[in-house]
Amino acid sequence: MKYSFIETKQDSHFPIQNLPYGIFQPMNKEPRAGTAIGDYVLDLSVMDEAGLLNGTGAENKNIFNDSSLNNFMALGRPIWTAVRTRLQHLLDVNTPDLRDNESLRAKAFHRLADVNMLLPAKIGDYTDFYASKEHATNVGTIFRGKDHALMPNWTYIPVGYHGRASSIVPSGTKIRRPFGQRKSKSTDQPVFSPSVQLDFELEIGWFIGPGNDLGKPIPIDQAEDHVFGLVLVNDWSARDIQAWEYQPLGPFLAKNFATSISPWVVPLEALEPFREAGPIQDPAPFSYLQQTKNGAFNIELDVYLRPENQKEETRITQTNFNYMYWSIAQQVAHHTITGCNMRPGDMHASGTISGPKRIERGSMLELTWRGTEPIQLNSGEKRIWIEDGDELIIRGSCRGDGYQIGFGEVSGTILPSFSEIEILQKGKNKA
Amino acid sequence: MKYSFIETKQDSHFPIQNLPYGIFQPMNKEPRAGTAIGDYVLDLSVMDEAGLLNGTGAENKNIFNDSSLNNFMALGRPIWTAVRTRLQHLLDVNTPDLRDNESLRAKAFHRLADVNMLLPAKIGDYTDFYASKEHATNVGTIFRGKDHALMPNWTYIPVGYHGRASSIVPSGTKIRRPFGQRKSKSTDQPVFSPSVQLDFELEIGWFIGPGNDLGKPIPIDQAEDHVFGLVLVNDWSARDIQAWEYQPLGPFLAKNFATSISPWVVPLEALEPFREAGPIQDPAPFSYLQQTKNGAFNIELDVYLRPENQKEETRITQTNFNYMYWSIAQQVAHHTITGCNMRPGDMHASGTISGPKRIERGSMLELTWRGTEPIQLNSGEKRIWIEDGDELIIRGSCRGDGYQIGFGEVSGTILPSFSEIEILQKGKNKA
Numbered sequence: 022m023k024y025s026f027i028e029t030k031q032d033s034h035f036p037i038q039n040l041p042y043g044i045f046q047p048m049n050k051e052p053r054a055g056t057a058i059g060d061y062v063l064d065l066s067v068m069d070e071a072g073l074l075n076g077t078g079a080e081n082k083n084i085f086n087d088s089s090l091n092n093f094m095a096l097g098r099p100i101w102t103a104v105r106t107r108l109q110h111l112l113d114v115n116t117p118d119l120r121d122n123e124s125l126r127a128k129a130f131h132r133l134a135d136v137n138m139l140l141p142a143k144i145g146d147y148t149d150f151y152a153s154k155e156h157a158t159n160v161g162t163i164f165r166g167k168d169h170a171l172m173p174n175w176t177y178i179p180v181g182y183h184g185r186a187s188s189i190v191p192s193g194t195k196i197r198r199p200f201g202q203r204k205s206k207s208t209d210q211p212v213f214s215p216s217v218q219l220d221f222e223l224e225i226g227w228f229i230g231p232g233n234d235l236g237k238p239i240p241i242d243q244a245e246d247h248v249f250g251l252v253l254v255n256d257w258s259a260r261d262i263q264a265w266e267y268q269p270l271g272p273f274l275a276k277n278f279a280t281s282i283s284p285w286v287v288p289l290e291a292l293e294p295f296r297e298a299g300p301i302q303d304p305a306p307f308s309y310l311q312q313t314k315n316g317a318f319n320i321e322l323d324v325y326l327r328p329e330n331q332k333e334e335t336r337i338t339q340t341n342f343n344y345m346y347w348s349i350a351q352q353v354a355h356h357t358i359t360g361c362n363m364r365p366g367d368m369h370a371s372g373t374i375s376g377p378k379r380i381e382r383g384s385m386l387e388l389t390w391r392g393t394e395p396i397q398l399n400s401g402e403k404r405i406w407i408e409d410g411d412e413l414i415i416r417g418s419c420r421g422d423g424y425q426i427g428f429g430e431v432s433g434t435i436l437p438s439f440s441e442i443e444i445l446q447k448g449k450n451k452a
Numbered sequence: 453m454k455y456s457f458i459e460t461k462q463d464s465h466f467p468i469q470n471l472p473y474g475i476f477q478p479m480n481k482e483p484r485a486g487t488a489i490g491d492y493v494l495d496l497s498v499m500d501e502a503g504l505l506n507g508t509g510a511e512n513k514n515i516f517n518d519s520s521l522n523n524f525m526a527l528g529r530p531i532w533t534a535v536r537t538r539l540q541h542l543l544d545v546n547t548p549d550l551r552d553n554e555s556l557r558a559k560a561f562h563r564l565a566d567v568n569m570l571l572p573a574k575i576g577d578y579t580d581f582y583a584s585k586e587h588a589t590n591v592g593t594i595f596r597g598k599d600h601a602l603m604p605n606w607t608y609i610p611v612g613y614h615g616r617a618s619s620i621v622p623s624g625t626k627i628r629r630p631f632g633q634r635k636s637k638s639t640d641q642p643v644f645s646p647s648v649q650l651d652f653e654l655e656i657g658w659f660i661g662p663g664n665d666l667g668k669p670i671p672i673d674q675a676e677d678h679v680f681g682l683v684l685v686n687d688w689s690a691r692d693i694q695a696w697e698y699q700p701l702g703p704f705l706a707k708n709f710a711t712s713i714s715p716w717v718v719p720l721e722a723l724e725p726f727r728e729a730g731p732i733q734d735p736a737p738f739s740y741l742q743q744t745k746n747g748a749f750n751i752e753l754d755v756y757l758r759p760e761n762q763k764e765e766t767r768i769t770q771t772n773f774n775y776m777y778w779s780i781a782q783q784v785a786h787h788t789i790t791g792c793n794m795r796p797g798d799m800h801a802s803g804t805i806s807g808p809k810r811i812e813r814g815s816m817l818e819l820t821w822r823g824t825e826p827i828q829l830n831s832g833e834k835r836i837w838i839e840d841g842d843e844l845i846i847r848g849s850c851r852g853d854g855y856q857i858g859f860g861e862v863s864g865t866i867l868p869s870f871s872e873i874e875i876l877q878k879g880k881n882k883a
Contacts, residue, residue, distance in 0.1 A: 145576070146618050151701060161700075172699050177642050178633055182701040183614040183708070187577050187793045188666055197667035199790035202609055202738065211608050213738040235619055235710070236628040236867075238875055259790070268603050269592075270582060270613040271702020277614070278790035279666070307633065307644040309876055358875070359630035359690070359709035362618045436667075444669055444789070445740055 022423055025112045026120040027130075029059035034418055034427020037112050040105060041285035041428075042090055042250065046137040054085040054093065057285055057429075058112055060133050067129040073111060073118065077103040089143045090228075090286070094249045095365035097231045101249065105290055138284035140191050141252070142228055142366035147189060147280070148356060149224075149256060149370045150181040152347040154300070156375040159387040164264070176304060179347040179355045181372075184256070185277035189368065191284050192431040196257055198409060198438040199278040203261035215438035216259035218392070219407040223324050223383035223415055224254035225342050226370040227349055228286055232363035239357045241312050244350035247363060250286035253322075253415045253431040254370045257281065260386055260406070282368075283415075283431040291426050295319040295419040300346050309358055316348025320428070322374060322417045324383070328402060329410025329434075335398040337388060340374055340381040342417075409437040453854055456543040457551040458561075460490035465849055465858020468543050471536060472716035472859075473521055473681065477568040483519040488716055488860075489543055491564050498560040504542060504549065508534040520574045521659075521717065525680045526796035528662045532680065536721055569715035571622050572683070573659055573797035578620060578711070579787060580655075580687060580801045581612040583778035585731070587806040590818040595695070607735060610778035610786045612803075615687070616708035620799065622715050623862040627688060629840060629869040630709040634692035646869035647690035649823070650838040654755050654814035654846055655685035656773050657801040658780055659717055663794035670788045672743050675781035678794060681717035684753075684846045684862040685801045688712065691817055691837075713799075714846075714862040722857050726750045726850040731777050740789055747779025751859070753805060753848045755814070759833060760841025760865075766829040768819060771805055771812040773848075840868040 025037040035041065035057040045062050046052045055062040065074075065085035074080040078100040084092040093101075111119050119125060151157055154171070157180075161170035174180065190196075198219060204211035228249040233239050239247060256276060263275030299317030324338035347355075352369060373383040382388045385406055388396055395403040407413060412434040418427040438444075456468040466472065466488040476493050477483045486493040496505075496516035505511040509531040515523040524532075542550050550556060582588055585602070588611075592601035605611065621627075629650060635642035659680040664670050670678060687707060694706030730748030755769035778786075783800060804814040813819045816837055819827055826834040838844060843865040849858040869875075 146616055164700075174633075174635075174642070174696055174699070178697055180697065180701055180704075182704050183616055185577055185614055185792060186617075187795050187798070188791075190666070197791050200669070200740075201790055202605075204605075210735075211605070213740065235621065238631070240876055262790070265605055266609055266611065267700070267702075268605065269595075269698070269702070270611055271698075271700070273611075273613050274786070274790045274792065277787075277792040304641075308872075309631075309644065355705070356708075359632055359693070359705045360619075360628050361616060361705065361708040364618050367618070441739075445671055 024114045025058055026114045027059045027061055027112060031423065033059050034425065034429050035059055036424045037109055038424050039287060039291050039426045040108055041287045043285045044088060044090060044139045044141050046139060047131050052088040052139055054087065054090055056108055057133065061130045062133055062136055064129050071125055074104065074107060077107050079104050090141050091143050091366040094142065094228055094230045098246045102290060105288060138191055141284060141286050144186045144189055144366055144368045145364045146367045147184040147186040148181050149184040149372060150179055150352050151372040152179055152345045152352060153372060153375050154346040155344060155377055156373040156383060159375060159382065163391045179352045182271045188277055189280045189282060192281060194281060194433060195436050196279045196433045197436045199259055200438060200444055201259060201262035201274050202265055204265045211265055216261055218260035219435060220258045220260050220385045221407065221413045222256040222258055222373040223322060223338055224256050224370045224373060226252045226254040226282060226368050229363045229367040230365060232365055233357055235362040236360040238360055239353055241309060241350055241354035244353040245289060247353060248289050248349055250288045252286055253283040253417050253428045255281040255413060255415055255431050255433060256370060281431050281433045283429050285429050287426060287428055292318050292419060294421060297343060299348055309354055310351045312348055312350050316350050317343045317345060319343045320417050320419050325414040326398065327412040328400060331400055333399050334414065337396055338380065338383055340376045340383060342374055344374060344376045345371055407435055409435050411435050455545045456489055457545045458490045458492055458543060462854065464490055465856065465860050466490055467855045468540055469855050470718060470722050470857045471539055472718045474572050474716045475519060475521060475570045477570060478562050483570055485516040485518065485521055487539055488564065492561045493564055493567055495560050502556055505535060505538060508538050510535050521572050522574050522797040525573065525659055525661045529677045533721065536719060569622055572715060572717050575617045575620055575797055575799045576795045577798045578615040578617040579612050580615040580803060581610055581783050582803040583610055583776045583783060584803060584806050585777040586775060586808055587804040587814060590806060590813065594822045610783045613702045619708055620711045620713060623712060625712060625864060626867050627710045627864045628867045630690055631869060631875055632690060632693035632705055633696055635696045642696055647692055649691035650866060651689045651691050651816045652838065652844045653687040653689055653804040654753060654769055655687050655801045655804060657683045657685040657713060657799050660794045660798040661796060663796055664788055666793040667791040669791055670784060672740060672781050672785035675784040676720060678784060679720050679780055681719045683717055684714040684848050684859045686712040686844060686846055686862050686864060687801060712862050712864045714860050716860050718857060718859055723749050723850060725852060728774060730779055740785055741782045743779055743781050747781050748774045748776060750774045751848050751850050756845040757829065758843040759831060762831055764830050765845065768827055769811065769814055771807045771814060773805060775805060775807045776802055838866055840866050842866050
C-alpha cells in the first residue's frame with residue numbers, strides 16, 4: 022500500500038489514495054487550488070511554480086493560481102490522470118523532491134485548520150436528478166399514495182430538472198429560513214410566511230470536465246470522461262413551499278434558496294476500487310443508456326443533526342450511494358441526448374439517496390413520513406422538520422483495506438427567518 | 453421629437469429613442485459593446501476611449517471593451533441612465549461632437565449588416581416563467597381538460613422553473629432537431645427517436661442588473677431597478693419529449709436543447725412611454741407581490757414561419773406583451789422572496805405570451821390545438837409542428853407617435869436530426 026511522508030491516520034479522509042481537489046484561501050492571500058493530504062493542504066500553484074508539475078500537460082497555464090478549478094476541469098482525463106500520478110509520486114514516502122526540501126514544504130503546505138475553503142468551481146449550470154428508486158417511491162407514496170408512487174416514466178428515464186446555480190454555497194455557510202407561500206389541505210387559500218417544513222436532501226454531486234458542443238450528445242461510453250470528481254450535496258428543501266408551487270413545472274423556490282456542497286472534489290480515479298454493479302434495471306434501458314461497465318460506487322453516507330447549543334450530534338441517516346438506480350454515466354448521457362451542451366464546472370447531483378430501510382432514508386420528509394413519525398435525537402428532543410439553530414452535517418467515505426477515501430463533510434446551520442417587515446421594506450440590495 | 457444625425461426611417465427599429473445595447477464583432481476584431489442606431493452600430497468602446505462617456509460613471513472601466521455586458525449590467529440604474537442620456541445627446545442631430553468629427557465617426561460606426569451579433573451577456577442562471585393566463589389555460593385544457601385547466605396555485609404565484617443557461621444562443625443560430633423519448637397514449641412503452649412535435653414559444657426575456665445577496669429578497673418596489681433591459685426569446689420545445697418526461701419535476705430535456713434570443717437588449721427606460729396597466733389580478737396578490745405602479749408594457753409581437761427554399765414568410769401569431777397576467781417586477785420579487793440571489797447577466801423569460809384570440813397564441817401547441825387544427829401557410833402548405841428547414845422568426849416593437857422602439861428579431865432554422873448511429877457512436881466531443 023502507498024504511504025505519504027505526510028502522516029495520515031487510518032481514519033483520515035485524505036490519505037495519498039484520495040488527493041481531492043479544492044480551492045482554498047490562506048490567511049491574507051488570494052484563493053488558489055490545492056489537494057488535501059492528511060491534516061494538510063498542498064498548494065498546487067506552488068508546485069506548478071516550482072516546476073514540479075512539468076510534463077503533466079497542466080503546467081504553466083495559471084490554472085492552479087486561480088479562484089476556481091474550471092480551467093483544470095476543462096483539460097480532460099489524460100491530463101487529470103497525469104497530474105494525479107505526479108502528485109501521488111511527489112507525496113510518496115520514498116520521493117525526496119518535496120519531502121526533503123524544507124523551504125518548499127514550508128511554502129507549499131498549510132494546515133487544513135488554518136485555511137478557508139471556497140467553492141471549487143464557478144458553476145455555470147446545476148442539474149438535479151431523481152435517481153434513487155427508494156426515494157422516488159417514498160415521495161410518490163407520501164404525495165400521491167401507494168398506487169401511483171412511481172410515475173410510469175421513472176424506469177425509462179433518469180428524471181431530472183434544472184436547479185439554481187447562483188445559490189450553491191460551500192460547507193459551513195449559514196442558511197436563512199426562507200419565506201414563501203404554503204397551503205394546507207384544510208384551507209382554501211395559501212398563506213405567506215416563513216417555511217415550517219424545512220428539510221435537507223442527502224445527495225452526491227459531480228463536476229463536469231470538458232463537456233460537449235451544442236447539438237452533439239455525449240455517448241454513454243464517453244460519459245465518465247466528462248466527470249472530473251464528486252462532492253457531497255445537501256439540497257435544502259422547503260417542503261410546504263414545494264407542495265404548493267410544484268405543479269405543473271416542478272420545484273422552484275422550494276429549492277433555490279440554498280444548496281450546500283462539500284469543498285473537496287474527490288477524483289473519479291480515486292473511486293475506482295469502489296466501483297460495483299448497480300441495481301438490476303428492468304425494463305432494459307434504451308441503447309443510449311446502456312453502460313458496458315459497472316456504474317455504481319460504494320460510498321457510505323451518514324447524516325447528523327446537532328441542535329443549537331449542544332455538542333452531541335445524532336446520526337439520523339446511514340445509507341450508501343450504491344443504491345442509486347441510474348448511474349452517473351447514464352445521467353450524463355441522458356442529459357445531453359437532446360444535444361444540450363455541458364461546460365467545464367457544471368454540476369449535476371444525484372437527487373436524494375435513500376435505501377430500503379428507515380435509517381437509510383435521505384430526507385426528513387421520508388424519515389418522519391411527512392411529519393407523522395418524529396425522529397428521536399440523542400438529547401431527548403424530537404424532530405419532524407429542521408428547526409432554527411439546527412446544524413445538519415453529511416459525511417461520506419469509501420472504506421478500503423487499511424485506508425478510506427473520504428469526502429470530508431458538508432454542514433449548514435439554519436438561521437431564523439427575517440421578520441415580514443424586514444423582508445418587505447428593509448431588504449438592502451446592491452442596487 | 454428627438455432626431456439623430458444618423459438617418460433613421462420611420463419604420464426603423466432603432467431610432468434615437470431606443471438605443472438598445474448589444475455585443476458585436478466587426479470583421480477580424482474582438483467583440484465589444486455597441487448601441488444600434490438606424491442601420492448602424494455605434495462602438496461604445498471607441499466612445500469611451502475618446503473620453504465621450506466621461507462623467508457618466510461608466511468611463512475607463514473597460515466595460516465596453518468586453519465580450520459581454522455583465523459588468524455594465526452590474527453598475528445599476530443611475531449609471532445606465534447617465535450613459536443613455538449621454539448617448540442620446542451625442543447622437544442628437546444638433547450635437548456636433550461626434551457628428552462633425554469624421555475620423556471618429558469612421559472609427560465608431562459600423563454598418564449593422566457588416567457585423568456579427570453575439571450573446572449580450574454571460575448568462576449565469578436562466579429562469580422561465582409561465583405568466584400568461586391565456587397560455588396556461590390553453591396548455592392546461594389541452595393536457596388535463598377544461599375543468600382542470602388552471603392549477604389552483606396559478607393566480608397566487610408567478611409559476612416558474614429553472615431553465616438551461618448553457619444552450620441559450622443568439623438569433624440566427626441553427627437548431628438541431630433533438631432526439632429523445634416519447635410515448636403515445638395508444639402504446640404501453642416509449643420509443644427513442646427524433647422529436648416529431650417540435651415547437652416554438654414566443655416570449656420576452658429580461659436581463660438582471662446588480663442583483664441581491666443570498667438571503668436578502670428584492671422588495672417589489674425595487675425590482676425594476678434590477679432590470680437592465682428586454683429581449684425577444686424563442687424557447688424551443690419538444691412537446692412529445694415534454695409530455696413523457698415532465699412529471700413530477702417539470703420540463704427538462706424538452707427545453708434544454710436550445711433557447712434563442714434577439715441580440716439587442718432594449719433598455720427598460722426606452723419602454724417607459726409604453727408602460728400601462730396589466731390585467732386585473734383577482735385574488736389580490738400577497739403584499740410582497742403588490743406593485744404600486746403599472747407593470748405591463750405594450751409591445752406588439754409577431755411570429756413568422758418560412759419554409760425551406762421559400763422566400764415568403766407567413767405570419768402565424770400576432771399578439772401583445774401586455775396580456776401578461778404577472779408583471780416583470782412581480783416575477784423578480786417572487787423569484788427572490790426565498791432569498792435566492794440574482795447576479796448581473798442572469799436572464800428571466802416571461803413564458804409563452806398568448807392572447808384570447810386564435811391568432812394571438814404564442815406556440816404551435818396552442819395554434820394547432822396539439823396538432824388537431826393545422827395552420828395554413830401562404831405557400832399553400834400546412835403545418836401542425838415545425839418541420840426540418842423551417843425558419844421561425846419573432847419580431848417585436850412598441851409603436852410610438854412617428855417612431856417605434858423595436859426589438860429587431862430572433863430567428864432560427866431547424867436542421868434535421870442526426871441519425872441514431874451518429875448519435876450513439878460518432879458523437880465527437882472535446883474530451
